[in-house]
Structure formats: C-alpha cells, structure tokens
Amino acid sequence: MKLYGSKNSRSLRCAWALEEAGASYDYERIWMMKGQGQSPAFKAINPAGKIPVLSDGRVNLTESGAIIFYIADKFPQGNLWPNDPLARAEAYRWFFYAVTEVEPHLWAIAQHRFALPEDKRIAALEPTSMWQLARSIRPIEKFLGQREFIAGDTFTAADIVTTHCLTWALSAKLEGPGDACLAYIGRMKQRAAYQAAMARETMEAERQEAAIAAAADSSAV
Ligand SMILES: N[C@@H](CCC(=O)N[C@@H](CS)C(=O)NCC(=O)O)C(=O)O
Numbered sequence: 001m002k003l004y005g006s007k008n009s010r011s012l013r014c015a016w017a018l019e020e021a022g023a024s025y026d027y028e029r030i031w032m033m034k035g036q037g038q039s040p041a042f043k044a045i046n047p048a049g050k051i052p053v054l055s056d057g058r059v060n061l062t063e064s065g066a067i068i069f070y071i072a073d074k075f076p077q078g079n080l081w082p083n084d085p086l087a088r089a090e091a092y093r094w095f096f097y098a099v100t101e102v103e104p105h106l107w108a109i110a111q112h113r114f115a116l117p118e119d120k121r122i123a124a125l126e127p128t129s130m131w132q133l134a135r136s137i138r139p140i141e142k143f144l145g146q147r148e149f150i151a152g153d154t155f156t157a158a159d160i161v162t163t164h165c166l167t168w169a170l171s172a173k174l175e176g177p178g179d180a181c182l183a184y185i186g187r188m189k190q191r192a193a194y195q196a197a198m199a200r201e202t203m204e205a206e207r208q209e210a211a212i213a214a215a216a217d218s219s220a221v
Pocket of ligand 1: 009010049051062064
C-alpha cells in the first residue's frame with residue numbers, strides 16, 4: 001500500500017488510520033504548493049490532482065473518508081469501528097457530522113482565503129462561513145463536555161475526522177472550539193498513532209525538501 005499525501009492536508013487522517021491499524025505502508029509526499037498535484041505522473045494516479053490517494057494493488061482510492069473506511073475493513077484489528085451496531089451507527093453519525101457539517105465551512109473559508117484562483121475568491125463570504133462553522137462545532141463542544149471520545153467510550157474513526165476538523169479550525173484561527181474541544185484535541189494528539197502519522201508526514205516532507213535543495217545545489221556548481 002502506498003499513501004500519497006502532504007503535511008497539513010487531509011492525508012493526515014489516512015496516515016493516522018493506518019497507524020491506528022498497525023499497517024505498514026509506503027508514503028509519497030505530493031508537494032501541492034509546488035504544483036506536483038498537477039504533474040502528469042500524479043494525474044495518472046488521480047486525474048483530479050488531489051490528495052490523499054491510497055494505492056493498493058490495482059486500485060487508486062481517493063476521498064479521505066472512503067480511504068478510512070477501507071483501512072477499517074482491511075484491518076479489523078485496528079478497531080476503528082465498534083462491533084455493536086448501535087455503537088457503530090453512533091460512530092458513523094459523528095464521522096459524517098464532521099465531514100458534512102463542519103468541514104464544508106472550513107473548506108469554504110480556505111477556498112476564499114487562498115485555495116481558489118484570486119479572481120474567483122469572494123472575501124465577503126467569510127463571515128457567513130465563520131458563523132456556520134461556529135454553529136456546527138457547538139454540538140461537538142457539548143458532547144465532548146460529557147465524554148472522552150466523540151462517539152462514546154472508545155476511540156473510533158469518527159475521532160480521526162473530528163480531531164482533524166477541530167485542529168484545522170484552530171490552525172486557521174477560526175471560532176468554534178471551546179474548552180471541551182481543546183481538552184479533547186490534547187487527548188487525541190497524545191495517541192501514539194497520531195504522533196506516528198505526524199512524524200511520518202513531517203519526515204517525508206523534510207526528506208523531499210532536502211533532496212530538492214541538494215539537487216539545486218549540485219546543478220548550481
Ligand atoms: N473530499 C476530498 C478532498 C480532497 C482535497 O481537496 N484535498 C486537497 C488537500 S487537503 C487537495 O488536494 N487540494 C488540491 C486541489 O484542490 O487542487 C477528501 O476528503 O479526500
């Protein structure tokens with residue numbers, strides 16, 4: 001298996017799930033800011049030019065959510081979903097809440113701040129997205145005041161996407177996460193699998209940047 005991703009992107013969710021599952025995987029950093037997402041080599045893997053992608057055999061799987069579901073199925077020992085149907089449904093509920101109710105507002109803000117071409121950005125939309133984001137995080141804050149994990153008593157894949165969205169909100173200095181969210185993020189970041197995924201993405205970025213710098217130095221002499 002090979003994960004294509006980059007630091008500070010949704011690929012962290014997939015690397016984290018792989019680490020929770022104890023899977024071994026190759027990792028290739030696609031440096032989006034340097035246009036590598038649009039390179040012919042990467043577009044042969046994902047014609048949309050987006051990360052993350054998980055290649056496994058003949059399939060190049062896109063969509064971070066689908067990749068996490070696949071990892072959960074392939075490595076049941078990772079316990080990314082509870083076995084009990086009701087507990088599992090509760091975990092699905094919070095998984096989809098994060099990706100459909102919280103993430104769209106984060107993405108809208110990012111798109112209109114920097115991700116869209118300049119002539120497509122509408123700065124005036126930000127206050128509305130900000131208001132919607134804060135509103136979408138309120139139920140999470142309420143539930144996290146009463147429980148250790150977002151969907152109950154055990155860690156699930158829902159914690160991966162919830163933590164990722166809340167951390168994204170914090171790093172973009174957006175309103176929403178309160179004390180319960182902050183305490184939760186702190187707990188999640190202490191997980192060995194989270195730290196291993198972060199270390200992997202950081203190490204691969206540093207390795208690639210050092211290789212590019214060394215190549216530039218040798219061509220300058
Ligand atoms: N819904 C997709 C979103 C993928 C996505 O937009 N990825 C970003 C990085 S986090 C990307 O590759 N952006 C490059 C682009 O939009 O051209 C997922 O969850 O995997």
